[in-house]
Amino acid sequence: MFSKAFRVKSNTAIKGSDRRKLRADVTAAFATLGTDQVSELIPGKEELNIVKLYTHKGDAVTAYTSAGNPILFELEKNLYPTVYTLWSYPDLLPTFTTWPLVLEKLVGGADLMLPGLVVPPAGLPRVQKGELCAIALVGNRAPVAIGVAAMSTAEMLAAGLKGRGFSVLHTYQDHLWQSGDKSSPPSIAPPLPDATDVSEEKVQGDMRGLALRGEEGNGEACRAHGESSLPEAPEDGSGSRGDPSQDLAEGKSLPEQMDGLLRQCFLHALKCRVRKADLPLLTSTLLGSHMFSCCPEGQQLDIKKSSYKKLSKFLQHMQQEEIVQVKELSRGVESVVAVDWKHPSITSFVIPEPSPASQTVQEGGREQPYRAPDVKALYCVPASMTLLFRESGHRKGSALEASEVRATVIDYVKKNDLVDADNKNLVKLDPVLCDCILEKNEQHTVLKLPWDNLLSRCLEKLQPAYQVTFPGQEPLVKKGKICPIDISLAQRTYNKKVTVVRNLEAYGLDPSSVASALQQRCHASTTVTPVPGAKDGLQVQIQGNQIHHLGRLLLEEFGLPRKHIQGLEKAPRPGKK
Structure with missing residues (x-):
């Protein structure tokens, strides 16, 4: 797409609202990026420009540049990263590998053909047709091109790795790359395969031609020699190359x-x-x-x-x-x-038939499928505190636990010899600590602070955040304080009471499932409705004061810590005998 020079229509600084929209679009388009990574890619205050351009084929493209480098480009409402962005986040897209000789053809506008792929011992990444992918060279994980898969991985294997594999959109050394600082790809070592990923028998490779179809100026397909690893047909004749599922049935990674x-x-x-x-x-x-x-x-x-x-x-x-x-x-x-x-x-x-042992377990024991998430309180470093945390390698926006904050402050005090010689319980305040810890009216009056006061002030100045880790999933870091599950009582017509539960979703609980469980436990009607005055979120309503039953469900069966639930004290007290 950018193999030839493009024409720039406009280059303007991005507005605050457009910056927030771009950050939301990046989060939606690339689910693997965390909140901190999105904030690094789309910074809050650093210069960010929108460049409207037309390619040599007449396509209207919107490019986003940061610090002079193009980081993203948008075509037909689809967002794509540039190689500059992929060098910072090499695992952002599924990555396929090819040979260095192929790069020259890709830069010239050619698509990547399947015979040019290098198949690793663990097999090709699983992708679907139309999915965005990265292309790297043998020996270096830093991507040199991005493209759209022309077929799924299963179709690639079924075709015997023949035909067009990827429609290439952007490459290292093309004109979009040249609009940046023209830096070279970093050297990123390929991940070491696990012992279980490598089969005992070495996969035999065939010397095959790398067929590359040019976009426009190339005309004929270009070819370069390379080596591509393809699975051998079983010696016993039980499978054939035409059935990749049989080829991969044995020795799966x-x-x-x-x-x-x-x-x-x-x-x-x-x-x-x-x-x-x-x-x-x-x-x-x-x-x-x-x-x-x-x-x-x-x-x-x-x-x-x-x-x-x-x-x-x-x-x-x-x-x-x-x-x-x-x-x-x-x-x-x-x-x-x-x-x-x-x-x-x-x-x-x-449906696979369960073994007799598993049937006994299901019949004799009660299932506890839900597992409560692990919630940790974190503290983010704001811009006003970066000088204090910079020596420890922490940047603006870094999320730390309370113990890490304390260790960083103690290390800073000891390195700068700020412990009071006469009283070891006091810390002398240098200019950095004064700017980070003290209020403006204290700058010239407070010269020393006790250790506990210094640490508590530091925690108060940091921005609150939290990390939620659901079983089997990556930790999720969010800014602010996590809202507890809120249980309250409300009056309805004829002075009837209902129990209302909110914020179940934050802890991975489905309001409909909780309502169903409460209905069976309390033998009372339940409803799930939107939270009044909120754009999103659902609440569960149970007829009567059911806080006692709700507390047992959340604490005993779901295993949620009591500190994440508020309103349990409103449970009805047992009557006197």
Whole structure:
């Protein structure tokens, strides 16, 4: 796309509202980026420009530049990262590997053909047709191009790695790259494969030509020699190259095995456990309450060991296959809103027969599928405190635990010899501590502080944040303080009382599932309604004062800590005998 010079229509500084919208678009387009990473990519105050340009083919493209480098470009309302961004976040996209000789052809406007791929021992990344991918060179994980997959990984294998694999959009050394500082790719070592990822028998490689189809000026397909590893056909004749599933049936790598188990538990849960009345269903509830329960005995479902790494990425693939539809109904919380139960993948799925031992466990014991998340209080470093934390390697926006904050302050005091010689319990305040800790009216009056006062003041000056870790998922860091589950009593007509529960979603609890459990436990009617005055969020209402039953459900069955629940003291007291 940028193989030839483009024409710049305008170059303007971005507005604050557009900056916030861009940050939201980046978060939606690249689910693997955390909040801190999005803030680093789209900074809050640093210069950021919008460049309107036209390519040599007439396509209207919007590019976003930061510190003089293009970091993103938008085409037909789709957002794409540049190689400058991928060098900072090399794991942002699924990465395929090719040979160094191919790069020259890609820069000239050629697409990447499948014979040019280098197949690692762990196999090719799992992608779907139309998914955005990165392309790197052998020996260096830093991407040199981005493109759109012309077919899914399964179709690539079924085609014997022949044909066009990727439509290349942007490359290192093209004109978009030349509009930046023209830096070279960093040297990023490829990840070392686990011992389980490498089969005992070395995969034999065939010397094959690398066919590259040029976009326009190249005309004929260009070829360069390289080596591509392809799986050999079984010697016993039990499989053929035309059936890749049979070729890969033996000696599967650990990510491939976990991918298969993940898909099996997903389809099993949709076919047997999830009903239409359960929708919308929190993705965390789908995993914790349904998919974990469908895992065969003797096996453990671990998304981190799959090629997807995150549940959100796996569900994106399932959405691309049109099995489910996922939406973010409330900020940062995704839910499954629709399921195609007539999809061939669900209708053709055969439910595995449980072993006798597992049947005994299910019949004799009670399932506890939900596991409470781990919540940690964190503190973010604001701009006014960077001088204090810079010596310890922490930057603006770094999230620290209280123990890390204390260790950083103590280390700073000792390094700068600020402990009072006459009283070891006092700390002398240097200019940095004065600016970070003291109020303006204290700058010239307070010269020393006790240790506990110094540390408590430091924690107060930091910005609150928290980290939520759901079982089997990556930790999620958010700014602010996590709101506890709020239980309250409300009066309705005829002086009737109802129990209202809010903010269940923040702890991975599905309001509909909680309402159903309470209805059975309390034998009272329950409803799920939107929270009044809020743009998103749901609340559960139970007839009568049911705080006692609700507390037992949250504390004993769900295992939530009491500190994350407020309103339990409103439970009715037992009557006198």
